[in-house]
Amino acid sequence: MIGFGAATAVEQAGEGRYETVLDAGYGMAEALNGGYLMAVLGRAAVAASPHAHPVSTAVTFHRVAKAGPAQVHVEPRKEGRTAATSRVTLVQDGRPAADALITTATLDAAAEPGWAGAAPAGLPPLDECTEVRPPSGSSGFVDRVEMRFDRSTMGWLDGRPSGRLEMRAWFRLRDGYEPDAYALAIAVDALPPVTLNLGARGWAPTVELTWHMRAVPAPGWLAVHGDGRLLADGWFDEQVEVWDSAGRLVAQSRQLARVPRP
Structure with a gap:
């Protein structure tokens, strides 16, 4: 099994051009996880930037990206002492699979919040959460990503959805890769669709995610809290907060997605 670092690696092939090999292990069926793709895009953006962290990523997914060779094109839009912005495109089979506007900056790991809102209710201890174990011999997403779910948000597994757009879980990568910017990119898109708790089943394709x-982030498990505000006309939103082992808010996201088809 290829580790997360190698699975998201990019290699420069020219000015603003990078090559990568997308790993089938970060997908379900033939569709690769959007957070995994954002990690690849983020690595290319940072490689082309004087700054160390992808602090803002807004990505539109055009089509399903599949395992295998792909290219990443980075087009600078602005470069300054505090931040730099680039348009970053994932290209596969000669067609764009995703376009992102990524702003990079360098965060101080020792910085303390000047102000912070209340943290969400804590997750139950790990041993009181539901673990989804990978099947024997599997090579898919649950084989790469370890998650322990708050049982109060998992009633849909037993045909008893809560009726609320919500999902919560502990998160880490199974290969021991410690949290960083790229692990956060996959963490914000790792939860099952919150619409499962409304009785919807199936793949919920993300259209746009910021x-x-x-x-x-500090080393250790990440706490991932997801919820939504509205499901209407075949569309729903999902917002996620990620908190690290030191109790700090380290990532936030919001996405617009399609309701799963029956």
Whole structure:
């Protein structure tokens, strides 16, 4: 099994051009996870930037990206002492699979919040949460990502959805890769669709997702809290907060997605 660092690596192939090999292990069926793709895009943006962290990423997904060779094109839009912005495109089979506007900056790992709102209610201890274990011999997403779910948000597994757009879980990568900007990119898109708790089943394709890196995460498990505000006309929103082992808010996201088809 290829580790997360190698699975998201990019190699420069020219000015603003990078090559990568997308790993099938970060997908379900043939569709690769959007957070995994954002990690790849973020690495290319940082590689082309004087700054160390992708602090703001707004990505539109055009089509399903599949395992195998792909290219990442980075087009600078602005470069300054505090931040730099680029348009970053994932290209596969000669067609764009995703376009992102990524702003990079350098965050101080020792910085303390000047003000912070109340933290969400804490997750139950790990041993009181539901773990989704990978099947024997599997090579998919649950084999790469370990999650322990708050049981109060998992009633849909037993045919008893809560009726609320919500999902909460502990998160870490199974290969021991410690949290950083790229692990946060996959964490904000790792939860099952919150619409499962309304009785919807199936794949819920993300159309647009924006996420912000708010701090450099501490080592250890990440707490991922997801909810939504509205499901209407075949569309729903999902917002996620990620908190690190030191109790700090380290990432935020909001996405617009399609309701799963029956």
